[in-house]
Structures are given as C-alpha cells and as structure tokens.
Amino acid sequence: MKIDLSHIQLDLQQKHSLANQIADGLRQQIQSASKTVGQEMPSVRSAAALLGVNFNTVARAYRILENEGLLSTRSGKGTFLRRDINSDSVGIPSNELDQICKQIKALVNSSSFSLSQVIVHLQMKKRE
Numbered sequence: 001m002k003i004d005l006s007h008i009q010l011d012l013q014q015k016h017s018l019a020n021q022i023a024d025g026l027r028q029q030i031q032s033a034s035k036t037v038g039q040e041m042p043s044v045r046s047a048a049a050l051l052g053v054n055f056n057t058v059a060r061a062y063r064i065l066e067n068e069g070l071l072s073t074r075s076g077k078g079t080f081l082r083r084d085i086n087s088d089s090v091g092i093p094s095n096e097l098d099q100i101c102k103q104i105k106a107l108v109n110s111s112s113f114s115l116s117q118v119i120v121h122l123q124m125k126k127r128e
Contacts, residue, residue, distance in 0.1 A: 026061065041081065044079070
C-alpha cells in the first residue's frame with residue numbers, strides 16, 4: 001500500500017511546525033497500514049507540491065523520520081521506508097534502547113554539544 005499524502009492535514013495555527021505535522025501524518029500512515037520495507041516515499045518536491053509547502057519543510061519531515069529510523073535516504077535515489085514502526089526489526093528490546101538513550105542524553109547534557117549536533121555527527125560516522 002502506497003503512502004498517501006492527501007490525508008495529511010496541516011494547520012498553520014498549531015504550535016507544532018509544519019515539518020512535525022507532516023512527520024506525524026506519515027508516522028501514523030506507516031503505523032496504521034502495512035507498508036513494505038524498501039518502499040519508495042514520494043519525492044520531496046512532489047510531496048511539497050501536493051501539500052502546498054516549501055520542499056525544505058518536507059525534507060525536514062523526512063529527516064525527522066530518518067532520525068527515528070523509519071526512513072532511509074539515498075542520495076540521487078530517493079527516500080525509502082526503512083522499517084515498519086510496529087516491528088522490532090532493529091533487534092534491540094525497547095528497554096535496552098531506553099537505557100542507551102538515557103546514557104546518550106546524560107552525555108550530551110554534560111557536554112558543550114547539542115543533541116542535534118551529536119545526531120548529525122553520528123549520521124556522518126554511519127556513512128563512513
């Protein structure tokens with residue numbers, strides 16, 4: 001089943017950014033229907049045109065979901081569903097993952113770096 005962007009309702013009056021609203025809408029779709037790992041997402045530009053937003057807003061939404069491990073972007077190829085939000089395909093029990101997150105949060109809080117900087121750096125290291 002394909003991702004259907006027409007069901008995403010954006011509200012300019014909402015306190016959440018448009019990128020977060022788009023990410024939430026996509027997350028709900030991934031969660032509520034069977035999606036295939038490797039399924040291609042709509043391009044950033046086509047999604048932006050359909051939703052009536054700037055392509056950077058959709059790119060930010062895709063990055064949010066990529067940081068959550070739901071999407072994977074391949075330069076020049078597109079963005080793809082990495083895993084089902086309901087599956088445990090990462091292979092790490094959630095309580096273990098929670099512990100790892102708490103440790104990372106403590107390390108970030110005691111450093112001069114922001115969580116965003118750490119995430120970006122981790123993503124760069126992953127690609128090496």
